[in-house]
Amino acid sequence: MAREIALRQLTVRARTEAELRAALARRHVPTEAVDEVVERFSEVGLLDDVAYARDWVASGERRFKSRRSLAQELAAKGVDRETIDSALESRDAEVELEAARALGRKKAAATQGLDPAVRYRRLAGALARRGFSGAVVAAVVRETLREPPMAMNAEAADPWVTES
Numbered sequence: 001m002a003r004e005i006a007l008r009q010l011t012v013r014a015r016t017e018a019e020l021r022a023a024l025a026r027r028h029v030p031t032e033a034v035d036e037v038v039e040r041f042s043e044v045g046l047l048d049d050v051a052y053a054r055d056w057v058a059s060g061e062r063r064f065k066s067r068r069s070l071a072q073e074l075a076a077k078g079v080d081r082e083t084i085d086s087a088l089e090s091r092d093a094e095v096e097l098e099a100a101r102a103l104g105r106k107k108a109a110a111t112q113g114l115d116p117a118v119r120y121r122r123l124a125g126a127l128a129r130r131g132f133s134g135a136v137v138a139a140v141v142r143e144t145l146r147e148p149p150m151a152m153n154a155e156a157a158d159p160w161v162t163e164s
Helices: 002-012 017-026 031-043 049-062 067-076 081-088 093-110 116-129 134-146
Strands: none
Touching (some): 002 017, 002 031, 049 067, 049 093, 093 116, 093 134, 116 134
């Protein structure tokens, strides 16, 4: 029974050892059976916290997440500190800054036409919620809001408007 529960959990998405143990405990699986399944699944490579953490960090760039945010998410999933630190080694300051810039461009485009103060607050808030440091937030907001708007004004962009 424990094996089937674990396989169903891992079919949906990859899990950490702690997540799998918690799922089995919720189903009232005896501790001995949990230990046996976790050990066997680790042996055959179905359960690997190191690979999970590495993949989670790699996906963080696409999700515009900071190192701090990724570390908190992994810790909440039961990954140990040493594994988290090892996974985050690949995430240097330049990758972090580029993720912040990408989120900044996306949010700036969505707030075009709003009051500059509103744009500033929304952009800074979005970056801060993703866990970027104050220095990164300030730099990206200044850089992003200084750029010219992405699209031309509405009249120039409309091909049906003719000069009179």
